[in-house]
Amino acid sequence: MSCAVPAAAGGSALPRSAAAEGSQQSHEEDDRKVRRREKNRVAAQRSRKKQTQKADKLHEEYESLEQENTSLKREIGKLTDEMKHLSEVLKDHEKICPLLHCTMNFVTVPRPDALTSCLPR
Numbered sequence: 001m002s003c004a005v006p007a008a009a010g011g012s013a014l015p016r017s018a019a020a021e022g023s024q025q026s027h028e029e030d031d032r033k034v035r036r037r038e039k040n041r042v043a044a045q046r047s048r049k050k051q052t053q054k055a056d057k058l059h060e061e062y063e064s065l066e067q068e069n070t071s072l073k074r075e076i077g078k079l080t081d082e083m084k085h086l087s088e089v090l091k092d093h094e095k096i097c098p099l100l101h102c103t104m105n106f107v108t109v110p111r112p113d114a115l116t117s118c119l120p121r
Contacts, residue, residue, distance in 0.1 A: 094100055
């Protein structure tokens with residue numbers, strides 16, 4: 001006696017247990033595909049979020065470096081102005097400095113003596 005269902009009765013020519021196994025196997029494969037797709041979707045979302053966070057962090061770092069650059073350029077400008085001013089002060093001082101015009105500067109005498117000998121009394 002065979003367990004096969006005739007094709008005319010709406011079933012397949014496979015035995016019932018084989019058809020049920022095929023259906024169950026197909027259902028398991030579908031479940032696996034759904035789980036895999038869901039897992040892939042979550043991983044893709046995580047990846048996109050991580051990429052966005054990295055881009056945001058880079059943008060913040062860029063803005064911070066731009067601010068620092070602007071600040072440093074401002075400081076360079078101030079220091080350049082100060083250097084020009086001090087150079088002018090030095091030039092003006094060199095014109096009237098008694099130490100620079102003192103003949104004792106060319107004598108090998110310790111510096112404090114040379115200073116006192118050139119200073120007005």
